[in-house]
Amino acid sequence: MRKGIIRKSITLKLFIATSVFFIIFITTQLVLQSFFFQSFYTNKKVNTLKNNLEFLEKKYRITFKSAEGSISVIKKFEEDNNAKIVVLENNGLLSYITDTKEELKDSNKIRIIKAIIEQWTSNPEAFKNLQEKGNTITYIFNDPYYNLKHIVAIDPVVINNNVGKVLFAVSSLQPVDEAVKVMKEFFIYTYIIAIILILVLSTIYSKMISKPLVKINKTALKMAKFDFNEICAAHGEDEIGNLGDTLNFLSRNLKEALSSLQESNKKLKKDIEKEKELESMRKEFVASVSHELKTPISLIEGYAEGIKDDIMEEEDKDYYIDVIIDEARKMGVLVADMLELSRLESGTQKINIKPFIIDNIINSEVKKLNKINEDKNDKDRINILVDLEKEVEVLGDEDKIHQVITNFLTNAIRYTKPKGKIYITSKIYKDKLLVEVENEGENIKDEDLTKIWDKFYKLDKSRNRSLGGTGLGLAIVKNILKLHNSDYGVCNTDRGVKFFFALNKKDI
Template identity: 40%
Template sequence: MIVKMKGSIVKKLFLINTIILIFFIILSFVFQNLFFEKFYVHKRKLEAINVLNNFVEIYEQTSDLKLSFEKSVDINKAFGYRFLILDREGNIKYAVNPVIDKGAKENIRIITDVIFRISTDNLLSKVEENSYISKVYYNKRFPISSIIAIYNLSEKNEYIVCSSLLQPINEASKVIRELYIYLFIAGIIVTLIISLIYSKNVSRPILEIKDVADRIANLDFSRRIEIKSDDELGMLAGAINTMSENLKNALDSLREANKKLEEDIEKEKRLERMRKDFIAATSHELKTPINLIQGYLEAFKDDVFEDKDKDYYIDILLDETKKMAGLVNDMLDLSQLELGKYKLTLEEFNLAELVKKVANKFEENIKSKNIELKLNIEDVFIKADFTRIEQVITNYLTNAIRHSTGKVEINLYKEDERVKFEVVNSGENIPDDEIENIWNKFYKIDKSGNKRYGGTGLGLSIVKNIIELHGGQVGAQNIEGGVKFYFVL
């Protein structure tokens, strides 16, 4: 059965340590009251028998009482022991007492008391030949406690008696009992203080470990445990620090892998959308010219057209074929640009010269539509992909001529260390809610499906991808009487 203790570990340690220390104090107090005096008396009995034994051995050899006493008793204990030689009837034959200077009365009183106790308890009859007996008795008349040790010396028909007072230990025990009450109270106070200090010192690293463990559980690896010892708690702290570091590294790796996986998944989704858009847009854009070409070819096969009209319809077929080829090329270019597979070939050139070159290509087309072209350009040298920038300018100018109502203006200048190219055409404004959509693939403002403006709807999307691949920006803005398209490098 597992018992769960409620409360903090500080309280638990404090309670346990206090109980243990108080238990030992009480145990010591009980031992002092119950066993100390008995233990002391037991030791004094053994000591009395040992002294008596030494006395007997010397006495048997020398028969000299004084010499036997001097050699058998320690000088520090000499005044605590008295010896009597008794005959078989218990009469005193000899007495050896170190308290000589206190007078005969004292000696007589003590000796009388010893003889009285021996005769009263009939101790002599209880001592076997050549053996010892010891006993403690209390004399109520004086009152005093004494130890009596008796040896039956059968060879000389004598009893050798050794006695010693126990009065000092009795008084000491009483004093110690009174003193122990104060010692007990002081011990309890000291115990409480020591238990509190000990429990806090022991629990501090445990609480710190718990705090770090809680942080790790919440995926917070910012804190480390400060290791101050090399004991089990220190090893545990080191293990938790290592675990935290490993978990952090593993989680970071997992996040990186997850991020890359999300990017790969998003890329796959984008590719899938592009494939679907490509198929849908291609089928939609190619359906009309293919049907037209098919119809004219069937008419040619059936010899429907007259000879004078055949060249006209062949030119129509060639024009539709060129449109289809241009659409396919634009879609391939856009696909490469969006996938990031196209690598720019950077070179330094004068953008103003390139603008003039492209504008000259549209000279006949501009004149045929009675469009006024105005160039406001200055020499600007850039480092870019010449072919792709030419494609951008061509698409911008094509779009402007297609939607212009009579005027096209090209501006090229530097502004704050940036190059800005603008194409402004007169005509209708783009609806504000659609101006951001013109950069999408196949987006056309004209939703009617007629061929008034022509185009594949890919030109501006190609422009956006080319400029962004160069690190630039594109934009379109409605102005009074027209629309301005621009890019910034």
């Protein structure tokens, strides 16, 4: 809404200012022409007739002895000035008039000339005074009969220091009056057309000037809303074009500065969130470690005090010592796992990516498990089924992937039901090798499927120690597979639970 108001305001102001200026200008011009053109034109014609008559007087002095020469000069003057020449003797008698007998029959023309001549000859003193001064005089003669005006110019011809002749030049102002009347009528139409043109041109001009300003304003409004993607299209070599270019330059700089600031803010926010997450993880880690260490420490402390106080039977002494050694070993494993997990989560752990044959690792671990499995009773024995792609080279850290496979197989053994089966398979999927370890047993609750990758998370809420483990195995596996950019996960199946991960195949 505001942009529209601004646009209309600028365009309207320019339109009004331009229109008013040119309307005043043309109105003033037409008024001046209407009021002063007639008098200006009359004065111009009077002065022209006077100057030309004086020039004629000089020529007449030269040619007056030759009647033919004088007549030629006079006729040329009449044609050039649209005037009538009458020559009087110094005593007021008519000396020469160019009209023929037919032209003299025009009673109106003769009447006007006679009236002008009689005006002077009837006053001998004024006529004599005119001759003595020898100056050219001009005046406007009003014909009361037809209400017409005529310019009269009188110039004495001085020959041998005496006035020999008097030249009368008479020119009608009727063409001037008619021309002025026509012009005034024409001015009305001209004025209307001029007003229309002014309005049209003012509209075009105001839009042409306001258009780049509107574009600049649009860009500025976008910038005020921190949107620097708008490019000002106001270009040119003038100040408005320079302003548009400057605004674009400012927009680019502000966009870069804002982007840099946003990136810094994102990084800062990410760092703060990471710090909070690390703090939360530290607190959780300390609580979990305290809980995990509490039992073995209590057992070691209790059995050690029993040995010290010699409260057990002699045959139980070895048992007490075995318990202390076993709990110390578990604590050592827990500490080792915590250190490894800490390195993995901190990003300081480096992995050595190189090609290796993964089925060699799987077969090696299965062989160990089968050896352990043979020592079990028939009711506890587990059947391990293997179906692997042969001699497939994958890219990864062999030691770390060995650790992943060991953990998956250990968990499978731990949670497989008696006389159950473990299925170990590998298959090629596009440019990857997918490894799956599935055990027959109880499904994992849906809410636990994502949590089992967390530190110290155990499916048995009571943290029953009989199943063993530190609660860090899957957390370590998760971080190892993340370092390999591996797709991994766990899901329930009809037979039990399946863990899987994928590694890139070596390019051939």
